Amino acid sequence: MTTTSSGKPLRADALRNRAKVLAAAEDVFAAQGTSASTEEVARRAGVGIGTVFRHFPTKESLLEAVLVALLDRLAGEARELASAADPGAAFFGFFARVVSQASTKQAVTEALAEAGVDAREATGRTGPDVKDAIGTLLERAQRAGAVRPDVGPAEVTALLAGISFAAGRAGGSDDVLRIAFDGLRPRDGDAGQPAPRG
Amino acid sequence: MTTTSSGKPLRADALRNRAKVLAAAEDVFAAQGTSASTEEVARRAGVGIGTVFRHFPTKESLLEAVLVALLDRLAGEARELASAADPGAAFFGFFARVVSQASTKQAVTEALAEAGVDAREATGRTGPDVKDAIGTLLERAQRAGAVRPDVGPAEVTALLAGISFAAGRAGGSDDVLRIAFDGLRPRDGDAGQPAPRG
DNA sequence: TCGGATACGGAGCAGAAACTCCGATTGTAC
DNA sequence: GTACAATCGGAGTTTCTGCTCCGTATCCGA
Numbered sequence: 001m002t003t004t005s006s007g008k009p010l011r012a013d014a015l016r017n018r019a020k021v022l023a024a025a026e027d028v029f030a031a032q033g034t035s036a037s038t039e040e041v042a043r044r045a046g047v048g049i050g051t052v053f054r055h056f057p058t059k060e061s062l063l064e065a066v067l068v069a070l071l072d073r074l075a076g077e078a079r080e081l082a083s084a085a086d087p088g089a090a091f092f093g094f095f096a097r098v099v100s101q102a103s104t105k106q107a108v109t110e111a112l113a114e115a116g117v118d119a120r121e122a123t124g125r126t127g128p129d130v131k132d133a134i135g136t137l138l139e140r141a142q143r144a145g146a147v148r149p150d151v152g153p154a155e156v157t158a159l160l161a162g163i164s165f166a167a168g169r170a171g172g173s174d175d176v177l178r179i180a181f182d183g184l185r186p187r188d189g190d191a192g193q194p195a196p197r198g
Numbered sequence: 199m200t201t202t203s204s205g206k207p208l209r210a211d212a213l214r215n216r217a218k219v220l221a222a223a224e225d226v227f228a229a230q231g232t233s234a235s236t237e238e239v240a241r242r243a244g245v246g247i248g249t250v251f252r253h254f255p256t257k258e259s260l261l262e263a264v265l266v267a268l269l270d271r272l273a274g275e276a277r278e279l280a281s282a283a284d285p286g287a288a289f290f291g292f293f294a295r296v297v298s299q300a301s302t303k304q305a306v307t308e309a310l311a312e313a314g315v316d317a318r319e320a321t322g323r324t325g326p327d328v329k330d331a332i333g334t335l336l337e338r339a340q341r342a343g344a345v346r347p348d349v350g351p352a353e354v355t356a357l358l359a360g361i362s363f364a365a366g367r368a369g370g371s372d373d374v375l376r377i378a379f380d381g382l383r384p385r386d387g388d389a390g391q392p393a394p395r396g
Numbered sequence: 397t398c399g400g401a402t403a404c405g406g407a408g409c410a411g412a413a414a415c416t417c418c419g420a421t422t423g424t425a426c
Numbered sequence: 427g428t429a430c431a432a433t434c435g436g437a438g439t440t441t442c443t444g445c446t447c448c449g450t451a452t453c454c455g456a
Contacts (some may be wrong), residue, residue, distance in 0.1 A: 011432055037413055048435035053415060113367045148380075152398055155373040158364040162374065166360030169311045175353040177238065182346075183381025209402060209453060235443060246405035251445060 011115035018055045019046040023062045030105035045105055067111040070129045074098060075113075088146025091137045091182060095160060102164030103173055114163035132159055148186045159184075216253045218243040223264050228303035232261055236325060265309040269328045272296060272309075276331035286344025289335045290379055299351075300362030301371055310359035329355055346384045 001035050010018070024045035028036045038059050042049045056062035077094065084090035101106040115130050135153035142149050167173035208216070222243035226234045236257050240247045254260035275292065282288035300306040312326050333351035338349050361378050365371035 008432090013423065014433060017434080033352050038415085039413075042435095049414090050275065050416085050435055051433080052327070054433075057415090059414065114364070151373065151377065155377065158367070158371075159377055160363075161367060162360035162364030164360075165311075165363040166356040169356070173356075176351065176356050179353065179357055179381040180377070181347065181381070182385065183377040187380065201419075206402095211452065212403060215404080235444075236445085246448085247445085248405055249403080255445090257444065340425095 014055075017045075017047050017051055019149065020050050021047060021055055022060075022065060022069065025062055026069065026107070029066055029107040030096075033106040034110055039153050043051075055067040066107060067114055070111045071115055072106060075130045075133040078137050079128070082133070082136045082140065087137075087140035087144040091141035091147060092184075094137055094156050095117070095181070096133075096177060098160055099173060099177055106168060109161060109164040109168055112164055113158065114155055115161075145186060147184050151184065157186075209365050213361040215243070215245050215249055219245060219250050219253055219260075220263060220267065223260055224267065224305070227261065227305040229263055232308055236260070240283050244371040250275060258329075264305060267314055268306060268309045271315055273328045273331040276328070280331070280334045280338065285335075285338035289339035289345060290382075292332075292335055293354075293379070294375060295363075296358055296372060297362050297375055299363040304366060305368055307362040310355065310362055313355055314357075332358075343384060345382050349382065354382075 023043045028041050028044050032040070037050055039049055041062070044054045044187065045052070052062070058067060077097070077113045081090040083092050098108065098112075102112070134156055138147060138151070138153055138156055141147040159180060163173075163176060165175050219239065223239045226239050226242055230238070230309075236250055238246055239260070240250045243250070249262065254263060274362060277297070279288040279292050296306065296310075300310070329351045332354055334356055335352055336345060339345040361371075361374060364374050
């Protein structure tokens with residue numbers, strides 16, 4: 001990503017501008033959704049439109065870069081939490097954090113939805129990355145008895161996208177989140193708090 | 199809706215064309231999402247663009263008419279089920295049916311999302327209508343002990359929109375639906391089947 | 397049947413947004 | 427410091443889409 005297609009390293013200003021564009025795009029798409037114009041991104045980044053299109057030859061490629069960055073960050077958060085003391089709290093905390101982000105950042109929901117469209121990823125590696133990180137979080141929570149054993153990363157990611165969508169539109173995101181959490185917990189006896197048993 | 203703004207009844211061909219346009223719009227928006235062009239709708243309906251815009255002076259108004267029709271139909275289904283013998287099955291059946299529709303019709307999700315944006319409805323009556331119908335369904339299921347008592351129509355509608363969104367993108371909609379259902383059921387003892395007790 | 401009102405069709409207009417092109421500018425190797 | 431290549435900026439091009447306008451066709455009451 002820091003070299004041109006012909007292999008040469010990018011010039012210093014080019015590198016700087018690329019970062020500015022990416023950051024601006026993230027802001028703009030978060031605030032206005034992915035239908036925001038490329039010109040708006042350029043304005044926010046303080047560069048010309050030509051510069052935006054040189055770094056990202058298509059609006060779609062810009063969007064993809066933003067989503068990849070977002071998903072990478074989420075994956076990072078998930079990996080950090082993977083070694084937490086309380087696996088159940090880690091899992092549900094991550095879930096809640098993502099949903100709360102999504103309620104102000106439209107792009108998060110779209111990123112998750114895109115990550116959910118598995119198998120055929122033009123994106124390449126990042127879809128799986130998040131799913132892997134979530135998978136680890138999920139597996140540990142399941143081993144600790146905090147999450148029902150019969151769900152996989154795919155379902156959790158899809159649910160995450162759905163609840164994020166709901167949170168972004170309707171007001172009572174906390175209540176919806178509570179329903180989802182209860183649906184994710186095991187059904188018998190030791191349900192209430194994430195407490196390992198056995 | 200069958201008269202002009204000046205109160206006179208519509209001419210026969212006008213009435214016919216209006217119906218054709220509405221049906222075509224439903225098809226097109228369902229298949230391609232709400233960003234489909236008005237011209238596409240006109241083509242599908244077999245009329246000129248001018249005709250579309252005479253009946254629906256704005257694309258937004260056309261879209262609204264489609265969503266209203268969709269929501270009205272859903273509300274109707276919900277009302278029919280309101281007198282079913284098994285309130286729990288009625289509620290969950292309705293939920294599942296809507297989600298399954300949404301997986302092929304993008305417009306359903308958007309309609310639900312719009313219905314969720316409560317209080318400030320330019321749409322007027324239909325938002326509340328569905329919510330009322332869902333509310334009845336919900337209340338009966340709750341009284342029968344099939345659904346937890348601490349959720350309201352607003353949360354259910356939001357959840358419905360979210361799960362529909364997830365179903366439309368990811369593949370495993372059945373699993374996600376199962377999680378949502380379990381989250382909606384009461385947590386203690388007599389949870390499993392919708393069996394009234396007391 | 398006939399006349400006037402109503403509705404139709406689609407060319408054309410206006411605005412927006414993605415993308416291109418090239419003269420001006422800036423970074424960097426020597 | 428200089429020269430050349432890489433990069434920048436933004437006016438301009440293209441394409442698309444919502445919407446208007448008006449000559450033509452259709453309906454319907456008398």
